Structures are given as C-alpha cells and as structure tokens.
Amino acid sequence: MQETSQKETPYTALGFYHKISQLRADTWNALKRDLGQLVRVTDGNRARNLIKAIDVKLTRLEIIEDYHAFPSKEDFRHLWSLFERKEYALLEKVVRRLVRALISESYRRRHVDLSETDADAEDLETLDALNQLRRGHPASNSSAQPYFELLIVDNLSVQEEEVVREAFHNMRRPEDRFVYDVVTVRSFEDALIAVLVNPNIQACLIRYEFPYKSKYNLSALRNYLEGLSEKELEYQTEAERSILLSSMIHELRPEIDQFLVTSGDVETTASRDIRHFNRIFYRETDYIEQHHTILRAIDNRYRTPFFDALREYSKKPTGVFHAMPISRGKSITRSHWAGHMIDFYGINIFLAETSATSGGLDSLLQPYGPIKKAQEYAARAFGARQSFFVTNGTSTANKIVVQALIKPRDIVLIDRDCHKSHHYGMVLAGAHVSYLDSYPLNDYSMYGAVPLHEIKKTLLEYKRAGQLHKVKMLLLTNCTFDGVVYNVRRVMEECLAIKPDLVFLWDEAWFAFATFNPTYRPRTAMHAARTLRDRYRSEAYREEYAAWKAEFDALDPDDDATWLERRLMPDPDVVRVRAYATHSTHKTLTSLRQGSMIHVYDQDFRQRVEAPFHEAYMTHTSTSPNYQILASLDVGRMQAEMEGFELVHAQVEAALSLREQLYTHPLLQKYFRVLKNSDMVPAPYRESGVETYYDQVTGWNQMEEAWAHDEFVVDPTRVTIAIGATGVDGDAFKNEYLMNKYGIQINKTSRNTVLFMTNIGTTRGAIGYLLDVLIKLAKEFEYRWEESSRPERKIIEHHVRSLTRDLPPLPDFSRFHDAFRPNPGGQTPAGDIRQAYFLSYDEENTEYLRFDNGELQAQMRAGRDVVSASFVIPYPPGFPVLVPGQVISEEILRFLQALDVTEIHGYRPELGLLVFTEEALVDPPAG
Template sequence: MSEMTESDTPYTALGFYHKISQLRADTWNALKRDLGKLVRLRDEAQARNLVKAVDVKLTRLEIIEDYHAFPSKEDFRHLWSLFDREEYALLEKVVKRLVRALISESYRRRHVDLSETDADAEDLEALDALAQLRRGHPASNSSSQPYFELLIVDAMSTQEEEVVREAFHNLRRPEDRFVYDVVTVRSFEDALIAILVNPNIQACLIRYEFPYKSKYNLSALRNYLEGLSEIELESKSEAERSILLSSMIREIRPEIDQFLVTSGDVEATASQDIRHFNRIFYRETDYIEQHHTILRAIDDRYRTPFFDALREYSKKPTGVFHAMPISRGKSVTRSHWAGHMIDFYGINIFLAETSATSGGLDSLLQPYGPIKKAQEYAARAFGSRQSFFVTNGTSTANKIVVQALVKPRDIVLIDRDCHKSHHYGMVLAGAHVAYLDSYPLNDYSMYGAVPLKEIKKTLLALKRSGQLHKVKMLLLTNCTFDGVVYNVRRVMEECLAIKPDLVFLWDEAWFAFATFNPTYRPRTAMHAARTLLDRYRSDAYREEYAAWKAEFDQCDPDDDATWLEQRLLPDPDLVRVRAYATHSTHKTLTSLRQGSMIHVHDQDFRHKVEGPFHEAYMTHTSTSPNYQIVASLDVGRMQAEMEGFELVHAQVEAALSLREQLYTNPLLLKYFEVLKNSDMIPLEYRQSGVDTFYDPSTGWNKMEEAWAHDEFVVDPSRITMAIGKTGIDGDAFKNEYLMNKFGIQINKTSRNTVLFMTNIGTTRGSIAYLLDVLIKLAKSFDRRWEDSSRPERKIIEHQIKSLTQDLPPLPDFSRFHDAFRPLTESPEGDIRRAYFLSYDEENTEYLRFDNGALQAEMQAGRDVVSASFVIPYPPGFPVLVPGQVISAEILRFLQALDVKEIHGYRPELGLIVFTEEALEATEQGAD
C-alpha cells in the first residue's frame, strides 16, 4: 500500500478532510466504472492502463477506509486478494455490492459479508438502494437501531485488532437501543485523522500505549498539532499522552464520548486532569462493562426529554376542558369542513397540542421537568453555562437579553447595520446608543463588519469623556447575513483590556451550526468565552500579562497608537467574562420556524442577571408557547450533537463544490462573479494574506489558515454572487428569474448581488440543479444580446453600467443631534427619547428630497433630524435612526437608490423629520 504524500492533490486539497465524503463516494464509483470497463475490454494495452488505474484507486480508498468500520480491513484484504489473482470479474461484482451497501447504508442495519456474492445478497442490497432513491433519503427509519462507530486507539497487532472487534460484535443484543462497529487506529495522529474524516465515530476508547506518528503524511493536522513535536510526545508517560489526545479530541469534536483503558496505576491516573473522559477502565475490566457504559453515554446524548414527554402525552386519553378547542384534534376531527387539515398535517400534531397552563407537561416560563432538562442538554451541546428556548424567533431573543442587561441611560456600542430588533431593543431599554460603522463594500452595496480599531477607538473616546463607567454592552452580528465572521476571542480580549466588565451580546442568528465544526467553532461566542475564562485563570496567563503590562506602561497612555496599534491584554484580577449569544436555530439547524435559543456564559449571571433575565423572559415570551416549536428545538439539539459534525461537514463540501464550478466555468464567469475573500474583506483585515479559498490555477488554499489568524473571515457556505453584468438588479433576479422561472428560493439580495446559502439540508443534487439553472440563465442572456436591436443593446449597457459602476457610496453614521446627546463630547445618543418624541404629531413634519425642499433646508444651515427609522430593502439596514442628523452623504445615497421598498419613507410626503421648535424645546430639557 502506498503512503500518502503532499503531492497527492485530491487529499491535500483543503487539508484533505474538507471534501473527504465526496472524494470517497466519487472514488468508489470511479473504481466501479473502471472495473466494468476492464472486464469487458479485449485490448491488452488499454487493459494494462485500467489495471494501473484500479490499483491507484484501491490504494487511495484503502487509506480512507482505514478510518472507517465498513468496509473493514478484512474486507480490503479480500479486495486486494481478488485484484492480485486478477479475478477482475469477481472483483467488479464485490465492488458493486460494496458501493450499493454504502449508498443504501445497509451496513448500518446488518452485517454485509463481501465474500458472499450470491444473487439473494445482491438483490437485497439493490432493494435497499432502490428504497433510498424512492424516499430521497438514506434507507433508515425511526424504528431501526441508530448506528455509530467506536474508535479504539491502541498499537495492537492485526490479529489482536480482529479479536477485539469480534469481542465487541459478540456483545450485541437485539434489545440494545443502538448498534455499533469498531474502528481501530494505532497512533496519536491516526486518532485525530479518524475523528476528522469519519463522522460515524461517536465514542472513543483510548487503550494502552501508542506512538505519535501516523504512517500517512496528512496536512489536515497542521493546525491542530501546532506546537507539538514527536520527540516531546514520545517522552510523555502513557497517562500524559492519553490525556493530551483526549483534550485534542475534545477540542475538535467535543460531542465524542471518551473512555480511558489503562494498564498502569488506575487510581493515580484518576487523580490527574481527566475531565474529558467519561470513565476510566482498568485493563482487566471485561468488555461487557465497557459495552454497556458506551451505550449509556450515547443514550444520554440521544435523549430528547421534552419531545419524549410530548410523545407520551399524545398517547394519553385526556378530557379537554380548557380554552383550546383544537387540543387533541377535537375541533377538527368533529368538523364536517376542516378535516383536510388532518389529511395534510396528520393526527399527531393535534394529539400533542395542549394549553401550557393545563398541566401534564412542563412550563416554558418556569421549567422544572423535561423542558428544564432539554435546556440543560442544549447548554451542553452549545458549550454555554445556561441555555434558554425561545419560541418567537431571535428578534424576541435579542430583546430579552437587552432588557435583562441594559438599564435606561446605560451606553451600548452597537453595529449600525445590525438586525432591526436590536435597534428597537435599544428603544425599549432606554439605552444611550453609540453606533459603530462597519467597513463599506461600495461596489456591492453592502457592509462588512466593524473593525476592532473602530470599537477600541469608541471605547477610548468614552473613557476620555468620563463615560466609560456607563458603558454596559458591545453588540455585534456574528456572522453577518453575507457571511463575514469576527475573530470573537480577539475582540472580547482587547475590549476587556479597556473595560474589564463589558458585556458582549453576539447575534449569531445565522451561525448556530458553527458550534459543530472544528474550524468554525473557535469563532463562536460560547467557545471564545469558555477559552478566555480558562486562559485568565491560569498561572501562565498571569506571567504573560505581567510581561505585557511592564512593556505597555512604558508607552504614552494619551497616545491613541498605544491602544490601537498593539494587542491589548486584560488584567486577570479585574476581568469578568460575560458573553451572550442568540441563535436562530431554525435558520441553520433543525427546528420549526421561530425556534431560537439564548446561550449564556456570564460569570455574573447568578448574582446580577438571573432575576432581571427571568423578568425580561416573562415580558417577551408568550404565555401560550407553541409546544411543537419547543419539541423541535429539543430534537434539533439532539441531531446536532449526534450528527452535527457530519451534516455541517457536508454543507461545507457542497458550498466548496459550488464555488469551484462558479470560479471555473467560462459561460458562468461571463455574467456571474462569486465574491472572494479579497472582495469582501480588505487586505488590512486578512493577516493570513489568503485572497480566496480556491484559485483555478493553484487549487484550494488553506481555509484554516485564514480562520485561525484573520480579523475577519468569510463563511464559505455563503456564496455571494455579483450579477451586475446581467443588467438585472438583485431583487428582480431573485423574484422574476430564480423564483418565478425555476423555483429557487434565496433570502438576501443587494442592488447587484444575490446570496446563495447552503445548509445542512443541501444535497449534491441541489447544487447540480442550481448550476444547471445558472447555465440556462447565462445562455438566455447570450440570446437576449444576440436578438437585441442597437437601441435595446444601449438600454442593456446602461443597466449594466448602473449596476457595476454608478453605485452610490455607503454612508457612515452621521451623528445624533445635540438634543439627544447627553454629552456633546461623546458619541452616544438617547434613541428612546427621539423615538417617542415623534409620537406627538406637532413635533414632526415631512420634507421631500425629490423636489429639493429638504436640500434647501440643509443649505440654509438647518440640522435636519430624522424622526423615524429609514430602512431601504435591500440592503436592509437603517440609513437613518430617530434623532440622527441627515447628512449630504446619506441624502445622496437615498437619491441614488432604485429599490422599491424603503421603510419609514413615504414618497408622496417625504421623510418625517423633527421640527426646529421640537428640537429646541428638547435641547432645553422640555418634554
């Protein structure tokens, strides 16, 4: 068997593992095709070439399958035996059966013996594959035993490996809730490769001694093994090496249950830092105990406390004497007219419907039973200290967190182009708002994210004006709708160096899935908070901080460069880690619409926030929450823990495949341009220098390099495509072309871009369909040009110029009017006061800018101040907020917009603004 080297392009692409499942499936199918040709060929020269191709594919597949339970190592020895004996016809038959078993996933339900080639066995696999095609999903159902694989790390011989595998196989019983198979690896590196490339691995048994080095040379591990050396590792004791491997497995795939089997002093080992192991076994412990312990651990993650309770409730005969006629389906089953509702939804959804106040199930507002347990499981899954379910979307989740933490006149730093729920949350809380500007992407009519320097500069301004003690929260969107992701840990760390008790609210509405991918996870709020807290508690950090502080104290504290041009470190004796994240679970994971979560990692939650949080939760949560949404959140959490790694991995694979085609197809490039890292993130924020994840001439670059070091990165699962060269604006392209003609739905557009988002439900077939549609559209644009007259071509050229060159620059936030500024020397404004001042009609007037009336007032020296939010769609962020002075740049932007929908603007009347008398009275302190 050949060793893998850096020259093996398909394997080194993106560190090998990013497209491993597609590579695996495609290689098996290619092998099947080659063997089919080989057994039918009569030309000796061509046959020799095909034999070489089969040899290469078998070699590569053996490397991949080394980390999977099916096909097993014994199965591969059988394949090689047939190949070496040149029994190609029989080899083709075995490979066909193997491929069918992989496609249908029949190996999950029963043992597939590749040495059997009888017709009945083949027919069974064929029926499994056909069933999958008919259903459109893998051939499994809820009544079958879920399948997983157990990873054993041990430098055992091949013979010992077979004995251990057989021992675990013999422990299977029909009544077991799960069925599993065994994968054995023999080194530290191989263990990490296995958990990266094999999503079926759900449990790991680390046994005895094992070497560091893998027999393969894989680039996938570079980022994970940084700072480790083979010599250092080999010098560690058995226990130390096992503990280090355990911590790394935990970092990459925290959901995996880990167990340690030691031959040494088990009591001494147990006294070490073994927090990532579920349990330690002494080598003499029998396999039965290990088997049952592993199954119990899997079952703990597989449980869905509230969903299970809801299912049990639906089976109970119940007399309904409360205010929900639809409960138990009574009002529908008895109806002569509404029965088609049951035909559509099925009876279970009605059997599970009940009043939240009727008893029999837990209360979302004050959980004590299965909902409480389900939320605790969610906290485990997402790495938070507390998690809370929200049934009216992340707009409500955002308002809950803001109300719980922010009092009137507290200062909140917030990115201006965030979701509108945050702006309204500021109004409700009475916060004094300091808006932060994201860097603009003028060529595409959208914003990026807020640079760290901008945040630090604002905090320093507030500090110098004596307002830092009033600053309560920093609120940022991570990741943005367009996929720009912050370096969360860096932002938190440097801001805490200026304001040690600053609270962070990270709106991760579009980022819930990120927890379940090792590249994405470090840029999530909960992971960053947990990492920082561990860091600040360590002696090593105290030494690092002392050295940094000694050097920092030599600098001029009044010089902005002292704070802005270097990395800041917080004082470990003062710092408090206080982070909140809101997730639209329904947007990126499995949940019914409006299913969201709030995750908390706040050191001060128990004694400072718990009471106000409960009140805010009660304020915004319905007393009649939808139990189906709560149950879907419970199931969505379970799915994410059990197969989130696999699903997110497939999502990224699909996106990378789509990007590759869009970057290289000449016809598509004629009209469409997928924005690269360099298009969406200026070079100053890309410390890695990575311009794109894929280049047609150099292939795939290291995605992890950018994600490890850059201030901002682009989520590759979001494909922003510039369409200006079509001459069609984003809104028309979305509705008239994608949706109306081809049934393709997308969420977001700008004037000249559309956003395609892959998710955990995206299939390779979906990607193929989208590419087919885009090619058809490109051909239609070719025909449009060919069929156009000269005047018609002039119109098309004008439209293209409008969308590619004549783009209005995005305006920065101007300022709050002095009437709404507590202090003129600091930037924050009282948005609540401005918002409610507009409720009295005599305080406002309308001014039109299409006839020059507004411009004339500005030229006369008047501060024209918006009395409402003004939000154009697209791009969907507030261009103006209540109390904001209208600038010439904002006016030019509004004049240049050609969108149909601008909230807060009535074309027949104009913009609603405050009268000069109202502003004067407010400035003087009158109500």
C-alpha cells in the same frame, strides 16, 4: 498516469479533508465504472490503462477506509487479493455490492459480507437502495436502531485488531437501543484524522500505549498539531499522552464520548485532569462493562426530554376542560368542514396540542421538568453555562437579553447595520446608543463588519471623557447576513483590556451551526468565552500578562497608538467574562420556524443578572408557547449533538463544490463572479494574506490559516455572487429570473449581488440544479447580447455600468442631533434613541419633507439640521439608513436617491421622509 492529474493532487494523503466524503463517494463510483469497463474491454492498451487507474483508486480508497468501519480492513484485504489475482470480474461484483451498501447505508442495519456475491445478497442491497429512495417520508428511519462507530486507539497488530473488533461485536444484543461497529487506529495522528474524516464516530476508547506519527503524510492536521512534536511526546507517560489526545479530540469534536483504558496505576491516573473522559477502565475490565457504559453515554446525548414527554402526553386519554378547542384534535375531528387539516398535518400534531403544563409536561416560564432538562442539554451542546428556548424568534431573544442587562441611560456600542430588532430593543430599554460603522464594500452595496480598531477607539473616547463606567454592552452581529465572521476571542480580549466588565451580545442568528465544526467553532461566542475564562485562570497567562504589562507601562498612555496599534491583554485579577449569544436555530439547524435559543456564558449571571433576566424573559415570552416549536428545538439539539458534525461537513462540501464550479466555468465566470475572501475582507483585516480559499492547483487548502489568524473571514457556505455583468439588479434577478422562472428561493440581494446560502439540508442534487439554472441564465444573457440591436446594446451597457461602476458609496452614520445627546457637543457620540422615537408620536412634532423634488435639500442648504423622526430601512440592503434622532447627511440622501429598490420601510414616496420640526428640537422632553 492519467489518474494523478492536478485536479486530484489536493487530496493526496488526505491533505484536504473538507471534501473527503464527496471524494470517497466519487472514487468508489469511479472504481465501479472502471471495473465495469475492464471486464468488457478487448483492447490491450485500454485494459492496461484501466488496471493502472484501478490501482490508483484502490490505493487512495485504502487510506480513506482505514478510518471507517465499513468496508473493514479485512474487506479491503479481500479487494486487494482479488485485484492481485486478476479476478477482475469477481472484483467488479464485490465493488458493485459494496457501493450499493454504502449508498443504501445497509451496513448500518446489518452485517454485509463481501465474500458473498450470490444473487440473494445483491437483491438485499437493491432492496436497501430502494428503501433509501423512500427516505423522503418522515418516519422512514424512526424504527431502525441508530448506528454509530467506536474509535479504538491502540497500537494493535492486524490479528489483535480483529480479536478486539470481534469481542465488541459479540457484546451486541437485539434489545440494545443502538448498534455500532469498531474502527481501530494505531497512532496519535491517526486518531485525530479519524475524528475529522469519519462523522460516524461517536465514542472513543483510548487504550494502552500508541505512537505519535501516522504512516501517512497527514497534512490536513497541520493546523491542529501546531506546537506539538513527536520528540516532546516521546518523553510523556502513557497517561499524559492519552490525556493530551483526549483534549485534542474534545477540541475537534466535543460531542464524542471518550473513555480511557489504562494498564498503569488507575487511581493515580484518575487524580489527573481527565475532564474529557467519561470514565477510566482498568485493563482487566471486561468488554461487557465497556459495552454498556458506551451505550449509556450515547443514550445520554440521544435523549430528547421534552419531545419524549410530549409524545407520551399525546398517547394519554384525557378529558379537556380548559382553553383550546383544537386540543386533542376535538374541534377538527368533529368538524364537517375542517377535516382536510388532519389530512394535511396528521393527527399527532393535534394530540400534542395543549395549554397544560402538568401531566408530564412543563412550563416554559418556570421550567422544572422536561423543558428544564432539555435546556440543560442545549447548554451542553452549545458550550454555554445556561441556555433558554425562545418560541417567537431571535428578534424576541435579542430584546430579552437587552432588557435583562440594560437600564435606561446605559451606553451600548452597537453596529449600525445590525438586525432591526436590536434598534427597537434599544428603544424599549432606553439605552444611550453609540453606533459603530462597519467597513463598507461600496462595489457591492453592502457592509462588512466593525473593525476592532473602531471599537477600541470608541471605548477610549468614553474612557477619556470619564464615561467608560456607563458603557455596559458591545453588541455585534456574528456572522453577518453576507457571511463575514469576527475573530470573537480577539475582540473580547482586547475590549476587556480597556473595560474589564464589558458585556458582549453576539447576534449569531445565522451561525448556530458553527458550534459543530472544528474550523468554525473557535469563532463562536460560547467557545471564545469558555476559552478566555480558562486562559485567565491559568498561571501561564499571569506570567504572560506580567511581561506584557511591564512593556505597556513604559509607553505613553495618552498616545492613541499605545492602545490602538498593539494587542491588548486584560488584567486577570479584575476581568469578568460576560458573553451572550442568540441563535436562530430554525435558520441553520433543525427547528420549526421561530425556534430560537439564548446561550449565556456570564460569570456574573447568578449574582447580578438572573432575576432581571427572568423578568425580561417573562415580559417577552408568551404564556401559551407553542409546544411543537419547543419539541423541535429539543430534537434539533439532539440531532446537532449526534450528527451535527456530519451535516455541517456536508453543508461545507456542497458550498465548496458550488464555488469551485463558479470559479472555473468559463461561461459562468463571464456573468457571475463569486466573491472571494479578498473581495469581502480588505487586506488590513487579513493578517494571513489569504485572498481566496481555493486555488486550481492546490485546491481548498488555505481556509484554516485564515480562520485561525484573520480579524475577519468569510463563511464559505454563503455564496455571494456579483451579477452586475448581467445588467440586471439583484431584486429583479431574485424575483424575475430565479423564482418566477426556476423556483429558486433566496433571501438576500444587494443592488448588484445575490446570496445563495447552503444549509444542513442542502444536497448535491440541489447544487447541481442551481448550477444548471445559472448556466441556462448565462446562455440567455449571451443570446440577448448577440441578438440585440445597437440601441439595445447601449441600454444593456448602461445597466451594466450602473451596477458595476456608477455605485453610490455607502454612507456612514452621521450623528445624533444635540437635542438627543446626553452630552451635547461633547466627545462621546451616544444618543437617546428612545427619546427621539417617542417624541415622534405627537403629530405636531413632525413633518414630511420630500427629497425627490429637492425640498429637503433646500432646507439643508439653508442651514437647517434636518433630523429623522423614524427608522428608514431599504430592502435590500436591510439595515437602517436613518434612525430616530439622526441628522440627515448629504451622503445619506445621495444613497437614497441612487437606490432602485421599491421597498423602503419608514419612507412614503408620496409624502417624503418623516422629520422633526425645528420647534420640536428646541427643548424636547426627556425620554
């Protein structure tokens, strides 16, 4: 049968759910196309083939739609009935109307009766489709009741399902703030697959008894059901099975509000660990109480305390006798010249502009009202103990955390190629910095991430030097700009085994979205911290630790292999989980620019950190924060809780579609090679052995395995493409080809790669446009080669060779000069970056040396330690090649000489590198 090709096998019985929404949409459209052809075809063989194809598509769609409220199961029985009666013309009309309802999403706003096929009904769908096209206007959806779906888990008959669905429909009232429909499933497995494939599900009602197994072969669940078996569940009570299901739903989608309906002893059930249920209902509870309880729970997530307060404030007539002439728009509305600002922005942004903290508003520096509540909601959404809004970017968020936790001369372990705000934060805090080297990807002129082996080795050096008590923090970037993601939980666990009170700062500037996807979430800082805290408090962990400790104590503690070659476990009696994460909300979720958050999961926060944290917060936070940024953070949090799962899912789908085309298109493959998992994560760090998430036969089916086990993984939503075969370097490709020719903007390049980042706003149309542009560019490079003369081809070959083979190896961090080391000549590598930074302020302490004419190299050959007096940061790649106080090595010079970028911060080509004079290094003043 034509419809069961290898291309479609990955989707068998929902075996791969990452692209389920695209599969769903594409299959409905293909079904509509096939039916349209069938009603017009005259050839008998063609008609038989179309009927077989329609049968296959209906069968596939029936599985998918089993987990959605529209079309309902009754609707699907109607489709099968028409198909079996061979009423193909009528079936084509019904499917066409159904597809219109799905595209326009009219089922969210009104009941769609598929038994109606008259012209008026079709006109309504057409009108809805037109309204859908107008949704580019910001207010287009604001008046509609938000729609969600309620999942009911109960082993009901077909007739009982309809009775329950009708009962909840009858509870709905026009004055309700939300409108919802009902999805019913009959088993444990079906409940889990429903919450994975249906993002509309916002609430779940678990009722009575239900079996474990689904009637489908749900291979998509294999990673989530690990360790569970039908046999074990058979012996569980109704309450135990319901609690386990609730726990697993919470792990997959923690935002879903869950309710338990029990026919047993409700008082006994309530005394169990039912923390994931909002409420328990006894079976005799009427539907109206369940209805109102569910709506109230949804409303609790839908609220935007500060945004609502700001909107109310903007409506109040006020007399403005404080700073800000632009407040209430007065300086603009009275202007004869500046009125176009209102034409562009609208009046509301000015009505909401104020420096007042009263009148229903709040103070960011000392919140007590709607800002305080908005930050509490953010903590709930991101799984933190406390969350704080930042209105001037994650650069400031990073400095706040560092200043709050680090005192002068505290030692901080930090990845050298992290964001520059961390390096400057070290200067401000007066930290003694111990730089960690990430593994290099020399073929692509970029770094990966810091191996756990390297971190543990450094901690052991401080332990053996008697300096471990001075080590305060480990600071790492998760995920990196290029998409390399740590196994956060494992890093924290093994480091805490060496230093049980170590503080972790995870820079997740590019990873805020990860909280809202079940595959990504376990590799976030807040989830890992919460998981570890729960783990260390359990009796099961104590037993596991005791067995491990007995085995560990029998080994030689002075042998590095004892610590480095085996997995370490911290002592539950002394370990403290102390994790901080900074998020650029504006980068990956909805927020105005510079909207960021700090998330805290620190067991010692209230006792040891709260006061200095608030001092640091006030140090770096403006006393006039932008209220529009704060409001956007509030709305962005609400959106993430209500539809983050859906939006991130669509983002992943878009990225996978782009990758799939790049993996398989012959012409694109010739010039653009998308880097896969094995290209960016060396084999020693891939325990799973997974080289790529995609296979042309089995599809996208290995991602979860890698993300569950490997030390590092690659975020597939970041598509790094090697362009060396084009002979064009990354910077030129970004500006001359992508931006100037086709208006495509990207942030990150290396010498021979470009990075395309998808986000929650990326559409399938945008992916299509990018692919079209890449194909046009590939053809252009093809024509260039075909039409080139022999000398021109030699030039192209030279450029290709320089970008694919003649690449300078990335330099490691060399060392701090002894003048800036607390323990000169000792075992530990830390340096006082603040001392070096401010020493350069006095002009007589520094000089410029050029390396393009060999001046600097001559000094090095003569035996001089040439020491950088400034940060030197080439863009790209964007990390400091040199920091103040660092000895310049030959490897660093070779790398700088090989760079063909024009933007190098801290380097003046006409003067050279700023370095310390030899005299300045003899006895530098303490920092």
